[in-house]
Amino acid sequence: MTENQSGGKKRFVKRKKDPVSVTELKTGILNGDRSHLAKAITLIESNAEEHYAIGQELLQELLPHTGKSFRIGITGVPGAGKSTFIEQFGEMLCNEGLRVAVLAIDPSSSISGGSILGDKTRMEQLSKNPRAFVRPSPTAGTLGGVHRKTNETLLLCEAAGYDFIIIETVGVGQSEVMVRQMVDFFLLLVITGAGDELQGMKKGIMELADALLVNKADGENKPLAEKTKRELNQILHFLIPATKGWSSKAYTCSSLKNEGLIELWEVIRQFEKQTKEQGVFEERRLDQRQEWFHTMLKERILSDFFFQKSIKSSLPDMEERVKTGDYTTSQAVEVLLKQYKAGIIHMNS
Incomplete structure (x- = not known):
């Protein structure tokens, strides 16, 4: 003061x-x-x-x-209990002496720009564990922005010494493909009633998964969970494997009763061992770096375009001209691109 x-x-x-x-x-x-x-x-x-x-x-x-952590992506249908599962699984890993970081991708509202989760505390028990770090990560718009910010946050967590990085997505959708491009192992959580679930689940999402986990397999629901597991395994048998040389399978789990967590952990360790021995692990990491490079390049060009002064000043007028029909969309785009190129030439001259 x-x-x-x-x-x-x-x-x-x-x-x-x-x-x-x-x-x-x-x-x-x-x-x-x-x-x-x-x-x-x-x-x-x-x-x-x-x-x-x-x-x-x-x-x-x-x-x-960076680069020494094992990266896990987790997604699931609404109501599959992702947060509860991640909290229990993370606690188990911490009790094993490992350090765990959880990045929960939090979508931003396209209307308000606000975040659905906001500052709401999630995974409260895990957040208090000194061996864990839980961070909601607002997307703030385009998937390109999500990719960069989540990937760079992941690298920061690796540098901080976390053994496992878990990236949670909010549901089944386009962002799952983006997360698959960042992680080593991708897990899809489902609940009982495979028929109903699979009607709302794209085949492409299942093909991204290295394992499917039927959650809430407890009490009266346990027989149904086992039935769902069998149905999913029948489907997985006919799908292209998400990872070369690895056979994706379905398993059951009860996050509330801590059942099935150790078995899943063993599956993940076997996956890591096998993919590293076969060279698939490093191959995927190299492909991911290349993909990130292209994503970063596109985002940076887009950002520079909208940050240029001439574009900032012309954009509102051009939007209005498109609305009124004075310009076609293509004409407006060409005008702005010419202004952008002229601005670059002016800066370099």
């Missing part, structure tokens, strides 16, 4: 905190400090141009310390 005097009256002005430096963030993250990790993720998620530059500098510093 600093003291200012004006007309004999005293008032206190609170000083703004100095921003945390890249060096401080790097040191804190490498030491496993969760507060520094959270600050770095906030930086990565920011859409401000100056934050982007600092975030990329930090990532470059941390890159040599």
Whole structure:
């Protein structure tokens, strides 16, 4: 606090905190400090141009310390109990002496820009575990933005020393393909009643999964869960495997009773062992880096386009002309592209 005097009256002005430096963030993250990790993720998620530059500098510093975690993607139909499952599974891994980070992709409203989950506490028990880190990650728009921010957050968690990174998606949809491109093992959670479930589940989503897990297999529901497992295994037999050389299968689980978690853990460890021995694991990681490169390139070009001053000033008028029919959509796009190219030439001249 600093003291200012004006007309004999005293008032206190609170000083703004100095921003945390890249060096401080790097040191804190490498030491496993969760507060520094959270600050770095906030930086990565920011859409401000100056934050982007600092975030990329930090990532470059941390890159040599990444790549050692095992990455799991988890999705499921609404009501499948993903959060409960992840919390129990994460607790089990922590009890095994491992460190677990959970990134829950939180969709942003296309109307308000707000986040459905917002700051609501999820996985409260796991969040309190000193060996865990749980972070909702707002998508803030395009899937390209989700890909970059989630992928870079994943790298920060790896640099912080987390053994397992779990990425949870909100449901079955387009984002599942994006998550598949970031993880080593992809798990699909379903509930009993395979017939009804599969009517709303695209075949393509099942083909992404390295394992299917019928959750809530307890009490009177257990026989139905076993039936669903058998039906799913029959379907999986005819699908193209999600991972070369690996046979995807369905299993049952009860998150509430902690049943089936150890068996799933053994399946994941066998998957890791087998894919590494066959070279499939490293091959997938290399393909993912290439995919991320293309995604980053597209996002950066798009971002530069809309940040250019000439585009910012012309866009509202051009939108209005398209609405009134003065310009066709193609004509408006061509005009803006010419302005964008002219702006680049002007900057380089």
